Every structure is written in C-alpha cells, then in structure tokens.
Amino acid sequence: MQYHAISFAKEGFIVDVIGYPGSSPMREISENTRIRIYYLRPPPEMQNALPRLLYYVIKVVWQAVDISQLLFRKRISGSLIIQNPPAIPTIPICWLYCIVMNTQFIIDWHNYAHSLMALSLGNEHILVNLAKHIEEIFGRRAKNNFCVTKAMKEDLEKTWGIQAKVLYDRPADEFRPITLTEKNEFLQKLAEKYNVSESYSVISKKSGFIISSTSWTEDEDFSILINALQEYENTCENGELNLPDLLCIITGKGPLKDFYMAIVNLKNWKHVKIKTLWLENEDYPKILASADLGICLHTSSSGLDLPMKVVDMFGCRLPVCAYNFDCLSELVRHNENSLVFANEYELAQQLKMWFQDFPNNEKQQQLCEKFQKNMFTSQLYPTDWHGNWKFNVLPCFQE
Template structure:
C-alpha cells in the first residue's frame, strides 16, 4: 500500500523501543530494596552520602555506592555487607586545544561512563544523588530513572553554578549554562532534600522545588576523645610531624611524651601536660570558598600578642584536607616566621579524623557558602565532639553556630585574632568562655543523624 515503506520502519522502531523499555525496566522481588547512592566526587570525602548509604543499609536496603575512589571511606561503610562500592574514574577530557574543548569532552566522556555504569547494574528503586557536583550526573541519573522506572532523589548541598562563579564570575557563559542546567533538571526529581531551612525556602521560591530539610548531624564516631586515645594518636602523629613531638628529651625512659601528653610506661597512666600548647584545628578542601589567608593573618597577630607580653599559650594549628589551592597556601605558610605558633597540615585516615577533632581545644571554620544557603559539615562534626568553633560569617550560619553560646562568629582576621586571644586566655583552665561553650555543647547535642534520617528520608524511599 502507498506509504507502507514508511509505516513498517516506524512500527519496527516502536516495537524495538518497547522491547528495550521492557528490558531496561525489568524488575524482580528485590528491586524495591535496592538504592543507588551517587556522588560525582570522592566517596571518602563525602560524609553525608556515606551516612545515607549506612542508614539505608541499616533498614535492609542493598546500596550501590557510586563515585570516585580517591580516598578510603569510613570502615563502617567498608564493613557493611549491604553496601557495594562501584568506583568510577574521574575523566580529564582531551588535554589539547582551548579549555572549553577540554571541558566539553570531559562532560561527554563522563556522561558515557556514568550511563554505562548505571544501566549495567540491577534496576534500583531509587537513585539518590548529591548535587553539586551535578554536571553531567543529574541529567544522566534522571534519564536512567526514566528508562528504568526508578525514582530520582536529589540531595541539594549547594548550587553548583554558584561555586563555578567563584572562579569564573557570575556572567561567564559556562556559569549561566550551569545555572540553566540545574534549574531545568532539578525540578524533575521525584523528591528533593536540602541542608538548611534557608535553602528549602529558596528552592521553593525560585526553583519551584518542594524540598525536605535534612540537617547534617554528626555520626556517632564524633565525640570527645579519652585522654589515652588522644595520646596514642599524638604519638603516631609525632612520628611524621615535628609539631607533635615533645619539646625536650624525656629524662625518664619510663615516660613516653608528646607535645601535649605524657604516658607513664610503668603504670600505663596518661596525663595531659599542664604547660601544653593549645590545639587549634581546621579542615578544608582548599577551594575558593575558603580564604585561609584570614587564619594565617590571625595567627600572625596572635604571635604578636605573645611577643607583646600577653599571657597566652603557644599554639599548634592543624589544618587537614586536600584540594586544588593547598600548594598556594603551603607557600604562604612556609614564608611565615612564627616562634609561638606551629602549623601542621597532615592528611588523616578517616578513622583518625574524629579522634583528632575530639582531642582539639578549639576549631576554626573559614567556609563561606557560595550561595549563602548551605552549612559547613566540618562544624557539625566539631560540635559532635563538643569542640567550640570560631566561624567566619555568612547569611545562614546562625542556623548552626550560635554566637556566644557554642562558639563565636567573626568577619575578618583581626576579629578572629581577638577571639583567639580572649578564648585562650587562662588556658588550659576550663573556667573561661571556652569551657562554657564546651559545656553548652555537651548539654545540647540535639537529634541524632539516625533519628533525623528515619524521620525525614525513610518515608521518601520506603515502598508505597
């Protein structure tokens, strides 16, 4: 019949598409108990997504945890039989020609890799994805959910385009494209989570997204560290970092000493030195949203206070983490000439980080939200260890840091320096404001991650 030459190819294509859809959407009795947790970043440095995976596994879900495997996740994740790690490689793109060509080829290759990984795994009931980074993961995860009949859930930690704007500027074409991309694919999710009430309001008002606020909570490993465990960590750190070593030779061979602690080898008793330095701790990803020159300038001012005769303890400032700007700041640190302040930048295993947090005397946070709508996870962990914090101001920080209650908020290096001077005056006595803040944190620990997750996330993923 006339036109039949066109009709049969169309019918054949429709049949093939239908069969492919049935194959992609094939389900079994276990589908509703399988969830993919996806982050286009380093799994070991994605604590919130690790906690999602653990919470899902505790409720009997089998989790496929997809992301880069640069650093080791927490042992609890690795030991959990219901969590399967699915590592993917970070694609670099073609390293010739203009930068835009490198970026475009990186996105294309990452898209193909992620599409292959998600399609070859068993059908999942949900794909729970962190954003940012969301390019190209958000589009790929949404497409796979459409093809396989899965439900797409986005956990909004921030807005990716605002992070790009820090280095490129808000008017850059790539930033404008990234903003359009997030605005287009974000509302396509079946459910959305976010990290603050301010972000929830912004998503509803400007994006048309009804999100559930899931505040970050510290995992159970974040708690005050007993003196004996502190000493054990200090001894190990002293092997690689001079800042943790005892300032003089121990005269008694029955004593094992560090800059902070002493262990009596004959009786195994451990005590903190009365004349120990204060341990100041900050962690960072060494990115544009954290200006560590603020801390370095404050430490120089603190050195000046001591040189001028102020009764202040020496400081050991530990800055943990890896990231693109670390080399830049290491050059600045090496150029400092400080006698009473020592700076150490170790990389810690996942198991050692909470032990060090629980051993510190004061935390410092330099995270400035690129959107003004997210909160620093590092402060959440510090508060889990009852560690008071000095944090740099931004719009919604008050949702976490209560000025003069669990820490202090500063705006510049001079204000931070004065806060360090005030809080550490009289150290190591616990009678001052630093001790008050720690006691306040002990009595206001709030809802646990497990209870928070069970209340806000479990109903979203539980079978209807």
C-alpha cells in the same frame, strides 16, 4: 552520601554507591554486605594542555559516558539519590537513567552547582547559566528533594518552585568526645605516625591546639586565618596576655593548598606552628576530639549551605570559631554554642581570648562547657544521623 548508604543498609535496603576513587570508604561501607561500591574513572589530566572550555567539554563527555555505562551495567535500582553539586553531567544522566528504568529520581541539595562554578568563572559565564538551568529543570522533575538548611528550602521554593524537605547534616557515630587517655594516646600517635612532634607539648598542656579542615578551594579564604595567627604571634612576642604556643593542624587536599602554604613557609614564627595532614578516616574524628578549638573558614558560595566540618566538630563537642554568612545561625550561634567572626581581627581576638592563661582560665572553661551543652539546640531534630535520617528520609521510601 556515605551516611545515606549506611542508613539505607541498616533499614534492609541493598545499596549501590557510585563515586570516584581516592579516599578510602568508611569501614561501615567497605565491610557491609548490603553495600556495593562502583568506581568511576577519573578523566584524563589535560587541563594544562588545552584551552579551558575545550578541556571542560572533553571532561563532561568522558564523565557522561562513564556514568552512563556504569549505571546501565549494574543491577537495576528502585530509587536513585544524587548529591548536588555537581550538576553537569551527573543530573541529566541520572535523570535519563531513571526515566528508562522507571526508577525514582531524588536530589539531595548540599549547595548550588552554579554558585560554586561562578566563583571561578563569573556569574554570566555560559557554563554557569547552563548549570543553573539544569538544576532548575531537573530539580522540578525529581520525585523528592532534600536540602541542608531552611534557607535553601525557602530559596528552592521561591526561585524555582521546588518543594524540598530539610535534612540537616548530623555527625556519624564515630564523631564523639573521647577520654583523656584516648586523647593522649592519639596525640602520641600524631607524633609518631604523622611526624607532628609538637603534639607532645599539647599533651603536657604547654601548647594550645587548633584545627581546621578544608578542600582548599575559592570559598575558603585562608589568608584570614594566617593573618589572625600573625597577630597571635605578635602578641606572644610582646609578652602580652600569658598566651601559650599554638599548634594549628589543617587537614584536607585541594587546588589552593600550595598557594597558601607558600605564604606560611615565608613566616618565621616562634610561637605558632602550622602543619598540614591527610588523615586516615578513623583518625579524623580523634583529632577533632583532641583539639582545643576548631576553625571554620567556609563562606558558602550560595549563602545557603552549612559546613559539614562544623557538624563533625560539634559531634566531638569541639567549640568552633566560624566565619559568618547568611544562614550560619541555623547551626552556629555566637556566644551560645560557639563563636562567629567577620574578619581576621575578630578571629585573632577570639583566639587570644580562648587561650589566655591556658589551660587554667576558669571563665574560658565555663564558656566551653556552655557551648558544648548548646550544640545542635538550634535544630529541633534528633541529634544522631540515623535518627534524623529515619525521621526525614525513610518515610519517602516507604510510600
């Protein structure tokens, strides 16, 4: 949604952004005089003191009141674009505001809220069914709908009769390749600022460097990566394939981080190091551009969305090993622009293939160049975000 705000501002719109505090907004937003930020108040932390359903009801009421007072307090908007998920209570509240204020109501579908909720609650839970009905009812009432894949466009039309326009995610301008000098400077910063001393061996090419980003939720099974790295460690210990030591950095925050890191901390690996970091906005593109290979474990609760992390990695021309699911081929095509795996065994084989005889494997270098050349060729739209946005979104606001 930050990219939407920046593009609207570039085209002369006055933009209000509503969201929760936490991560700092992008500099292009915080320093833009056309963009004003409004922060919601996080609901009270009572989930451990109350039954799950009761806490959820209190949370929804809190959010409904907070969103409503903020919407009606700020200046009146001609259009309101909302990202889904979440659906409850955001979609009904925003729709009501649009009716009262005669404002255009637009939904940007990044996934289905009900499919995400079903991961923890089950498909038959009352809240899952409520979210599904909300998405159907209000999706049909939206002035415009955008979605992130052709598969989702077809599903929205087939399931609910909702007409949507495909708006593929694109990397922002800062997600780009960097020079060797910039890379070495960042790796030194990684050691000094983020206490990753292993980055010095990455500079000297004694170690390979892989990266993954995650929100540590149920739709990403990090045991796949842990087990693949165990196989890599075993191969190193056996002296096979001439493999380098491996630095694996995982960025992001989320509820399952402690669970998976407890498993990692039990490992006594000599050749693989896993570090978890929370990076400043300006450093995230640089770490992607400094890595040798990206890892994506996103499985998609609906099977209809694409991982934004891969989009960002492609912007930095970083090849990826991505977990396969139904519509992934709209972005990642196996052996054409990156690698796709179905289980921990396949991921382990791909890691060993990529880093065998590192950094002097000519076949791997040729494959890397091929992947970099073919990134985004599966999507016949402008490759930069703003060009793609002007082509697909702007016309809907000029009618």
